[in-house]
Amino acid sequence: MRITLMIPCLVEDCLPEIGLAVVSVLERLGVGVDHPRVQTCCGQMAWKTGDVARARALALRSLELFAGPAPVVCPSGSCAKMLRTYPELFAPGTPDHARALDLAGRVFEFCEFVLSLPGAPDIGAEWNVRAALHRSCQMDGSDAPQRLLSAVRGLTLLEPERPERCCGFGGLFSLQFPAVSESLLEDKAHELLALDPEILVSAEPSCLMNISGYLARLGRPVRPLHAAQALDHGLDLGLQGALTGALTGGPTWR
Amino acid sequence: MEINPRDFREQSEKACHDATLRAVLDHATRYFQAKRGAALETFADRETHFARARAARLAALSRLPELLEQLEQTATAAGTRVHWAADAAQAREIITGIAQDCGAKVVVKGKSMVTEEIALNPALEAAGMEVWETDLGEFIVQLAGEPPSHIIAPCIHKSRADVAALFRAKLGLLGLSGLDGLPGQENLSDAASIPELTLLARKALREKFLAADLGVTGVNIAVAETGSVILVENEGNIRMSTTCPPVHVAVMSLEKVAATLEDAADILRVLPRSATGQKMSSYVSVLTGPRRPNEQDGARETHLVILDNGRSEVLAEPILREALLCFRCGACLNSCPVYQTIGGHAYGSVYSGPIGALLSSLLLPAQDTRDLPFGCTLCGACKRTCPLGIDHPRLMLRLRERVCQSSGTGLAGAAHSFLALHPLFYRLAVGAARAVDPNLDLLPRLPGFPGLANFVDTRQPPELKKPFSAQLLRLRKKQARTKKPHTNKGDA
Numbered sequence: 001m002r003i004t005l006m007i008p009c010l011v012e013d014c015l016p017e018i019g020l021a022v023v024s025v026l027e028r029l030g031v032g033v034d035h036p037r038v039q040t041c042c043g044q045m046a047w048k049t050g051d052v053a054r055a056r057a058l059a060l061r062s063l064e065l066f067a068g069p070a071p072v073v074c075p076s077g078s079c080a081k082m083l084r085t086y087p088e089l090f091a092p093g094t095p096d097h098a099r100a101l102d103l104a105g106r107v108f109e110f111c112e113f114v115l116s117l118p119g120a121p122d123i124g125a126e127w128n129v130r131a132a133l134h135r136s137c138q139m140d141g142s143d144a145p146q147r148l149l150s151a152v153r154g155l156t157l158l159e160p161e162r163p164e165r166c167c168g169f170g171g172l173f174s175l176q177f178p179a180v181s182e183s184l185l186e187d188k189a190h191e192l193l194a195l196d197p198e199i200l201v202s203a204e205p206s207c208l209m210n211i212s213g214y215l216a217r218l219g220r221p222v223r224p225l226h227a228a229q230a231l232d233h234g235l236d237l238g239l240q241g242a243l244t245g246a247l248t249g250g251p252t253w254r
Numbered sequence: 255m256e257i258n259p260r261d262f263r264e265q266s267e268k269a270c271h272d273a274t275l276r277a278v279l280d281h282a283t284r285y286f287q288a289k290r291g292a293a294l295e296t297f298a299d300r301e302t303h304f305a306r307a308r309a310a311r312l313a314a315l316s317r318l319p320e321l322l323e324q325l326e327q328t329a330t331a332a333g334t335r336v337h338w339a340a341d342a343a344q345a346r347e348i349i350t351g352i353a354q355d356c357g358a359k360v361v362v363k364g365k366s367m368v369t370e371e372i373a374l375n376p377a378l379e380a381a382g383m384e385v386w387e388t389d390l391g392e393f394i395v396q397l398a399g400e401p402p403s404h405i406i407a408p409c410i411h412k413s414r415a416d417v418a419a420l421f422r423a424k425l426g427l428l429g430l431s432g433l434d435g436l437p438g439q440e441n442l443s444d445a446a447s448i449p450e451l452t453l454l455a456r457k458a459l460r461e462k463f464l465a466a467d468l469g470v471t472g473v474n475i476a477v478a479e480t481g482s483v484i485l486v487e488n489e490g491n492i493r494m495s496t497t498c499p500p501v502h503v504a505v506m507s508l509e510k511v512a513a514t515l516e517d518a519a520d521i522l523r524v525l526p527r528s529a530t531g532q533k534m535s536s537y538v539s540v541l542t543g544p545r546r547p548n549e550q551d552g553a554r555e556t557h558l559v560i561l562d563n564g565r566s567e568v569l570a571e572p573i574l575r576e577a578l579l580c581f582r583c584g585a586c587l588n589s590c591p592v593y594q595t596i597g598g599h600a601y602g603s604v605y606s607g608p609i610g611a612l613l614s615s616l617l618l619p620a621q622d623t624r625d626l627p628f629g630c631t632l633c634g635a636c637k638r639t640c641p642l643g644i645d646h647p648r649l650m651l652r653l654r655e656r657v658c659q660s661s662g663t664g665l666a667g668a669a670h671s672f673l674a675l676h677p678l679f680y681r682l683a684v685g686a687a688r689a690v691d692p693n694l695d696l697l698p699r700l701p702g703f704p705g706l707a708n709f710v711d712t713r714q715p716p717e718l719k720k721p722f723s724a725q726l727l728r729l730r731k732k733q734a735r736t737k738k739p740h741t742n743k744g745d746a
Contacts, residue, residue: 007722009674013684016722023726037723038681041674048632050654051663054671061675137633164638166591170631175705177263177629179270182712183595184631213713 002032003113004066006074006083009041010205018205021232022075022110028235029117036065044082047089048171056089063099071106073113075228077204078138080109111144111203111227121151125234128154132197132222134188134211135159136204137166145203145227152234160191169210185214193220203227257401259602259614262625269596275411279597282410283588289531290585296533304641307524310517311579311642314509318569321478321511322560328481332543334556342372345561349374349470349503350381352557356501358383358467362459364485364492365389366472367405367582368507368561370604371617374470386462388491390455397424403598403606405584406529411597415444417451425458459491469495469553473506474581475521476558479514482542483558486526486535493539502553504541507561509569509578521581528641529583564617573652577612579642586636586646592629601626608636608646615653620660627653666700681721688718 003026011018023033043058062083066072074080084107086100114120131149139145141164149157168174168184188211192200200215200222202208212224225233257265269275294300314321326336339345353361361383363369375385375396387396391408395401397420402408409417422442442454471492475484483504485492496502512518526535545552569575587593587607598606603614603623611626627650636646662668673680690696694715698707709715 010716012722013688013718014716016719016725019722020725020729023729035723035726038677039723040677040680041670043674046663046667046671048651048654049663049667050627050651050656050658051667051671052655052658054663054667054675058671058674137631137635140634141638164635166631166633166635168591168631170633173628173631174709176625177266177592178705178708178712179267180592180595180629181631182708183270183276184591185712187591187595209716210713213715216714217712 002034002070003073004070005033005035006066006072006079007035007039008076008079008205010209011075012039015205018075018226018228021226021228024232025114025228025235029123039065042079042082044079045171047082047085052089059086059089059100063103066103071108071113072103073108073110075110075226077109077136078206080107081138081140083107109139109142109203111148112142114148115144121147123231124238125231126153126238127234130156130158130196130198131201131230132158132192132195134167134200134202134207135163136202136207137164138204148227148231149201158195158197160195162191167207167211169206185210189214189218197222199223199225199230201225201227201230257599257602258622259618259626260622262600262602262629265600265602266596266629269600275597276595278411278413279594282407283594286588290528293527293531293533303523306520308642310512310520311581313513313517314511315575315578321513322508324478325476325481325511328478329558332481334481334543334558337557337559339559339561341563345372345505345559346374346377348559350377352503353378353383353468354381356467360462360465361385361468361470362388362462362466362495362499364471364495365392366505367604368472368505369470370402371563372561388459388462388495390452390489393455393459394420401604404587405582414448418442418444418446421451421454463494463498466499469499469502471495471504473504473510475518476506476511477515477518478511480542482540484518485539488536490537493537496539496541496553497551500553501555503557503559505559505561508565524641525581525583528585568616574616574649576644577616577649579644580609583641585639589635589639591633591635612646612649624657627657692718694718
């Protein structure tokens with residue numbers, strides 16, 4: 001099986017290690033990965049500021065980039081959601097609308113996709129670690145990250161008091177309403193820190209950036225990992241266990 | 255207290271720094287959510303009940319003109335005088351006219367958001383009448399000279415001590431010697447218990463009910479089939495407002511109609527559970543016309559004011575009309591992380607929280623409300639909570655689109671979209687930024703986003719790294735050389 005990889009702009013230039021972990025996990029699970037170039041922005045930013053015309057122009061670019069029957073996998077709940085929103089940007093009955101519907105039907109958030117593979121949720125990962133999960137409201141209530149991480153042997157999955165509560169990022173919101181955004185982030189950070197985690201895991205890179213940036217400023221850095229990075233490292237350790245260290249190598253998230 | 259949604263951003267930022275307000279809101283919204291959760295547990299199949307309530311509301315919206323005409327006929331037949339108000343000014347004029355016709359000096363009011371919307375109290379006071387809010391929470395905010403800060407809990411922002419201080423200052427009240435209601439010797443203390451405060455308000459309000467010439471209430475549901483007005487409450491003050499004074503005026507916004515009593519029942523099964531976490535509110539009044547000749551109580555004269563105030567236009571909007579499904583349970587406020595943090599007053603209008611941002615944007619002048627749909631992280635907690643299935647985030651986005659159409663996205667948004675549409679320039683721009691400022695130290699000085707300085711002040715920004723696509727290419731070359739099927743872990 002081959003998939004087409006959709007890489008969020010934040011991952012492309014600021015968190016490339018997330019993308020590499022995605023490729024690593026998928027290939028080790030026997031999935032071929034194609035990464036069409038050049039990807040820029042899915043249009044989420046324009047869409048969320050109400051700029052529908054520009055969101056539509058960017059959606060058309062994505063429709064070209066991600067044409068073809070392969071599933072599209074994206075390591076971000078919010079970008080995956082944006083791709084699923086494309087049909088709303090075109091008039092029903094038009095060819096673009098049909099293409100948008102087709103794409104929306106084969107978009108998977110990374111965790112959802114891994115969960116659909118044979119053998120999941122136990123993909124052979126292993127990691128003795130206390131992991132705090134931030135579910136991210138952008139995942140639209142999907143429990144795929146919880147299910148995958150729960151199946152990692154040795155991993156203690158910790159969830160904050162209000163697991164579904166927003167971390168306060170909200171893209172432009174964090175710039176337009178900085179004090180409100182910071183207040184929400186403060187609540188979130190304290191609920192997470194109360195779990196005394198060793199790592200912070202989320203399937204949403206922007207939430208991860210928001211929360212870990214705040215924890216760093218607080219002087220309480222907890223290593224932030226995308227679910228793909230946690231699974232990738234878990235696979236490393238699982239393999240090491242299986243092959244008694246024959247395939248050693250540093251964890252990819254380092 | 256003058257409030258205006260134009261100041262929403264400023265007010266919300268200010269509210270965040272009020273630690274007491276945040277603590278009170280945190281406590282109250284958690285309490286409401288816990289009660290609601292427990293009440294919904296009593297449903298064997300909540301989704302079915304939610305769907306039936308939604309169906310009743312949808313049926314009303316889809317047949318609105320017809321149902322309102324039927325309501326006029328049935329209510330008139332039951333002896334109620336029906337008035338149509340196109341806007342707030344006309345509604346105020348109608349109600350002031352009724353009050354003057356019956357020579358009213360004292361007016362008592364049941365809690366009603368729609369009379370807040372039309373700013374009725376100042377109009378009646380200007381006509382020389384004494385107006386008393388009789389809902390405990392509304393009474394408290396009235397004494398404080400503030401608008402309500404929550405749809406169903408108007409003084410949610412006030413602590414017990416706040417209320418004691420207010421009663422002492424405004425009513426000159428002595429505390430009670432005990433809960434027998436006899437006055438004590440000491441001034442009311444900040445530590446006064448809630449039952450004590452409630453009793454004091456009850457005593458003060460009882461006199462107003464007996465003196466009132468006119469009672470004004472809102473409407474939870476108006477039944478087209480029977481011409482009845484249904485009111486739900488817990489304090490009994492609404493029932494007293496409709497029965498003590500000789501004249502009762504019910505004010506409804508036009509979407510509050512239900513086709514049948516059956517539909518009303520479907521709504522009532524969900525409304526109190528979602529609002530206050532009760533299977534049914536303590537009082538449900540179904541009022542059909544004035545007192546009959548052989549009856550002991552009830553108003554002698556009943557009026558129903560049906561208010562449009564912009565709603566007909568909203569009804570014609572394909573996506574936004576969904577906001578009119580709302581029956582004001584207030585659950586979305588309690589679930590909203592932004593509301594939980596800033597409270598209701600920051601929104602600067604009668605309706606607050608997620609549904610308030612939507613309704614105010616739809617009903618008030620566009621130039622005053624442009625920030626409202628942006629004060630939302632689109633987290634969807636409201637949508638998940640709403641028993642009627644209103645998709646608040648989708649409506650927020652539609653409102654943002656409207657704002658954008660009238661004033662554009664600004665330079666930064668335009669620049670970003672231009673670059674994203676031109677991949678070569680995009681890569682050049684990011685490459686240049688990485689060369690000049692890999693740690694994004696210059697980020698706060700980027701024009702167009704004044705909030706960036708604050709953002710990097712509180713959060714360490716990410717760095718610009720070697721792009722993923724370049725790293726992947728290198729990996730692929732390496733894989734081709736070694737023909738290994740998966741990534742070389744040491745590479746990343």
